[in-house]
Amino acid sequence: EVQLVESGGGLVQAGGSLRLSCAASGFIFDDYAIGWFRQAPGKEREGVSCISSRDGTTYYADSVKGRFTISSDNAKNTVYLQMNSLKPEDTAVYYCAAGGVAVTTCKFYEYDYWGQGTQVTVSS
Numbered sequence: 001e002v003q004l005v006e007s008g009g010g011l012v013q014a015g016g017s018l019r020l021s022c023a024a025s026g027f028i029f030d031d032y033a034i035g036w037f038r039q040a041p042g043k044e045r046e047g048v049s050c051i052s053s054r055d056g057t058t059y060y061a062d063s064v065k066g067r068f069t070i071s072s073d074n075a076k077n078t079v080y081l082q083m084n085s086l087k088p089e090d091t092a093v094y095y096c097a098a099g100g101v102a103v104t105t106c107k108f109y110e111y112d113y114w115g116q117g118t119q120v121t122v123s124s
Contacts, residue, residue: 002026002113009118020081022096034079038092047106057103086122093117
């Protein structure tokens with residue numbers, strides 16, 4: 001059974017940091033890309049950052065470049081999203097997802113397996 005379990009969300013003040021974790025199981029981790037996506041109320045789900053577990057290729061949305069860093073620990077089947085300099089507009093439910101795609105973009109409809117999401121709230 002494929003499982004993706006996110007953790008690390010919470011409430012933080014603007015300018016603060018959080019690290020999200022996505023623990024994966026039930027599939028061959030090295031064969032998949034893992035992405036972080038977010039969805040705010042009334043908005044479409046958007047790709048934040050994606051990483052290829054095979055070769056480490058990464059993608060970042062323009063809105064998070066220079067502030068967020070994605071990394072993968074293949075030994076632990078876990079992907080992290082380090083989020084620094086958080087802004088109120090980063091507030092959303094963050095999901096991790098797995099897809100058998102190349103990381104050239106980070107489109108939610110290309111990803112097959114999804115976690116349950118973790119809430120990130122940034123106060124001003």
